[in-house]
Amino acid sequence: DIQMTQSPSTLSASVGDRVTITCRASQSISSWLAWYQQKPGKAPKLLIYKASTLESGVPSRFSGSGSGTEFTLTISSLQPDDFATYYCQQYNSYSWTFGQGTKVEIK
């Protein structure tokens, strides 16, 4: 199975900061990667699919990049609503895998 490793596990940042989260796949997944945001007590929300395509309605401060085995989610200017946990998900193989999550906390 393909393993997904996110880093860091926790990130402390301030409003207005540029934030980058990395997701590494144990083998190439082309661009078959999605990013989700989850807030406490809520279902995950899709942010990005196909590594870099922004889901409709998601603010443009979110962006995704990468292909193969290394991917990044960038928040260009962190807003109060962005403090949450972020997950990557691969769907290349006949099995999905999520990363372990990155919690973005207030510094």
Next chain:
Amino acid sequence: EVQLVESGGGVVRPGGSLRLSCAASGFTFDDYGMSWVRQAPGKGLEWVSAINWKGGSTGYADSVKGRFTISRDNAKNSLYLEMNSLRAEDTALYYCTRVYSSSWYGWCAYWGQGTLVTVSS
């Protein structure tokens, strides 16, 4: 508006069985693959199983293979997860999700609110 409403969760003893249901509305159900994703208390997301639009192709995580069965009834706009031989580590909030296409693998733009399964003696 797309709605996914899960039901069927509860407390069950180890070795027991449970059937989860997901009622879908607001879209043409048999145009899309569907899946179940779970989240243990305080933990991350774990994919459980998925099924294509017609029900003829399915996938399972290794952790549930042989114990869980996914199915769907397109006439009833419903998705199911039959869970047998339940273990303590199956305790989680189970989410029903809609896959982006008719196949069973991809990303999920729509999620239900989840139904809680607790396996405990």
